[in-house]
Amino acid sequence: MELYGLKGVGKRFGLRRALADISLSIGDGESLGVVGESGAGKTTLLRLLAGLDISTEGRLEWRGRSVDQATAAELRLEATMIFQQPLFIRGTVAENVAYGLRLRGTPEDEVSRRVSEALVKVRLDGFEERNARKISGGEQQRVALARALVLDPKAFLLDEPTANLDPANASIISDIIAAEAGTRCIVVASHDLARVGRLADKVIQLEGGHLVAQGGLEVLASSRFGINAFSGLSHLVRGVAEVDVGGGVKIAGTFQREGRVAIRVQPEDIIVSFQHVATSARNEFRGRVVGVEEVNYVIRLRVDAGRLFTVQITKRSLEEMGINVGSEVYLSFKASSVELL
Amino acid sequence: MSWQPFVDGVRQGIQLIISRDPEVIQITLRSLETAGAATAMAALVGLPIGIVLGLGSFRGRGFLKTLFGALVGIPTVSLGLILLVLFSRSGPIGYLDLLYTVPGIAVGEAVLVIPLIVSFVASAVEAKDIGVRDLTRTLGASEFEASMAIVREAWSGVSLAIVSSFNRAFAELGIAMMIGANIAGLTRLLTTAIALQSNMGDFGLAFALSFILFAVVISLNFVISWLGRER
Numbered sequence: 001m002e003l004y005g006l007k008g009v010g011k012r013f014g015l016r017r018a019l020a021d022i023s024l025s026i027g028d029g030e031s032l033g034v035v036g037e038s039g040a041g042k043t044t045l046l047r048l049l050a051g052l053d054i055s056t057e058g059r060l061e062w063r064g065r066s067v068d069q070a071t072a073a074e075l076r077l078e079a080t081m082i083f084q085q086p087l088f089i090r091g092t093v094a095e096n097v098a099y100g101l102r103l104r105g106t107p108e109d110e111v112s113r114r115v116s117e118a119l120v121k122v123r124l125d126g127f128e129e130r131n132a133r134k135i136s137g138g139e140q141q142r143v144a145l146a147r148a149l150v151l152d153p154k155a156f157l158l159d160e161p162t163a164n165l166d167p168a169n170a171s172i173i174s175d176i177i178a179a180e181a182g183t184r185c186i187v188v189a190s191h192d193l194a195r196v197g198r199l200a201d202k203v204i205q206l207e208g209g210h211l212v213a214q215g216g217l218e219v220l221a222s223s224r225f226g227i228n229a230f231s232g233l234s235h236l237v238r239g240v241a242e243v244d245v246g247g248g249v250k251i252a253g254t255f256q257r258e259g260r261v262a263i264r265v266q267p268e269d270i271i272v273s274f275q276h277v278a279t280s281a282r283n284e285f286r287g288r289v290v291g292v293e294e295v296n297y298v299i300r301l302r303v304d305a306g307r308l309f310t311v312q313i314t315k316r317s318l319e320e321m322g323i324n325v326g327s328e329v330y331l332s333f334k335a336s337s338v339e340l341l
Numbered sequence: 342m343s344w345q346p347f348v349d350g351v352r353q354g355i356q357l358i359i360s361r362d363p364e365v366i367q368i369t370l371r372s373l374e375t376a377g378a379a380t381a382m383a384a385l386v387g388l389p390i391g392i393v394l395g396l397g398s399f400r401g402r403g404f405l406k407t408l409f410g411a412l413v414g415i416p417t418v419s420l421g422l423i424l425l426v427l428f429s430r431s432g433p434i435g436y437l438d439l440l441y442t443v444p445g446i447a448v449g450e451a452v453l454v455i456p457l458i459v460s461f462v463a464s465a466v467e468a469k470d471i472g473v474r475d476l477t478r479t480l481g482a483s484e485f486e487a488s489m490a491i492v493r494e495a496w497s498g499v500s501l502a503i504v505s506s507f508n509r510a511f512a513e514l515g516i517a518m519m520i521g522a523n524i525a526g527l528t529r530l531l532t533t534a535i536a537l538q539s540n541m542g543d544f545g546l547a548f549a550l551s552f553i554l555f556a557v558v559i560s561l562n563f564v565i566s567w568l569g570r571e572r
Binding site: 052100103 | 472476479481483484486490496
């Protein structure tokens with residue numbers, strides 16, 4: 001069943017056009033990832049989906065009904081947004097989590113039961129009486145998740161939910177969100193491609209307020225800012241995933257997933273040499289340098305090895321090795337450097 | 342230069358307070374009553390205006406905010422003069438018989454502190470607006486519920502506005518002098534009495550009254566700060 005239907009949706013703030021001509025459909029139980037650079041329009045889109053702002057162009061439908069100033073309140077009762085910076089009303093963790101339930105007139109005994117359940121879900125049982133503003137950033141974001149999940153929303157909208165968090169807390173939060181997948185519509189906006197890949201089964205990419213790509217995980221792989229990101233079919237060979245990314249290139253990774261996947265290798269994880277070198281690295285490809293550019297005091301080489309790779313080396317390496325456009329080189333990287341998106 | 346007048350004044354002041362001098366008690370209670378009534382009247386008018394200015398987005402909002410901000414600094418003597426003309430028997434509201442009365446002083450002080458309440462409340466509410474409004478609305482609050490939540494969250498700013506207004510009214514001299522005329526037993530307040538006793542060279546009573554003025558202002562601030570603290 002379609003929950004959201006966007007037809008040429010746009011949003012202007014005065015003269016500035018933050019979002020333009022977005023058309024897409026999001027179904028019940030579907031997980032949508034929204035990727036894009038800062039200022040691409042991710043937050044604006046989420047705010048429209050949450051009913052916090054109203055589109056100025058096109059038509060946004062929720063359950064087949066157009067969302068406008070008059071109907072946005074109904075949407076907000078079923079769609080809850082998590083903000084990048086968790087916000088709290090004055091009071092304890094329990095008071096914050098109970099806030100939405102009390103607005104809905106839920107009986108107090110039920111409020112108490114549901115608050116406890118929500119806190120268990122985000123692994124914060126026992127935090128009920130703590131001051132919500134005086135717990136750590138990771139704990140605050142988990143309270144924000146509990147406060148939204150306790151309302152059992154049909155749509156759960158997350159704006160960079162793991163930004164500025166340490167890896168441990170980010171991982172807990174991703175687990176909590178992943179556990180909700182399939183039970184409700186989830187829209188997650190992030191810069192973190194790996195995280196979006198893990199949480200979403202459909203991805204859209206925004207650029208300057210425009211929707212530039214939408215589809216499966218391959219969108220991540222083909223996205224302009226997904227350097228060294230590829231999609232392909234993976235199959236496991238003796239415990240190592242082998243992903244055929246086309247162009248005669250098969251990339252080995254340590255993840256244990258078969259089927260269609262999107263993967264990425266960081267440019268700084270790739271070693272360049274002029275000859276084949278016997279190492280433990282599972283991936284080695286021969287290619288030709290097709291581009292050399294300096295980015296923030298380091299050198300980025302573009303190497304065509306059947307698929308185009310971006311490799312990062314120092315200026316000194318470039319000078320000492322005498323690499324130039326047209327040079328024949330070997331690229332090698334470990335299977336454990338391959339990130340599953 | 343001798344410190345003796347200060348020392349004598351402090352000693353006499355302490356004695357007057359310990360002995361619960363009837364005149365001192367009467368003047369103190371009258372001052373509290375006047376400042377309290379002035380703050381209540383100002384809050385009644387200023388809080389809604391401040392909240393609307395803080396929450397709203399309408400034409401002329403910026404102008405009104407600037408205007409109230411400017412009025413915070415109005416010289417009390419000038420305001421006292423204007424009110425004196427308005428309250429005088431031949432003035433436009435002379436029929437209210439407010440001149441040389443405690444209610445008259447309270448009204449004058451209320452007029453003085455309304456801009457202060459409006460400015461403080463508008464700023465406090467505005468500062469909380471975007472975040473709290475988004476948060477409460479996404480949790481299902483109506484526009485009215487969201488606005489009420491913002492005002493609740495801005496409580497420390499609102500309480501600061503009210504306390505500051507009370508302090509200003511309590512320590513006000515110009516209007517009290519011009520509207521009340523410092524009539525003994527009728528309109529004499531702490532500030533007007535301090536001014537009078539100082540002019541007469543009676544530093545003891547002036548100091549005693551000053552201590553009470555300080556004590557009330559400081560105690561009130563501590564109480565409000567304790568009430569508004571984040572638990």
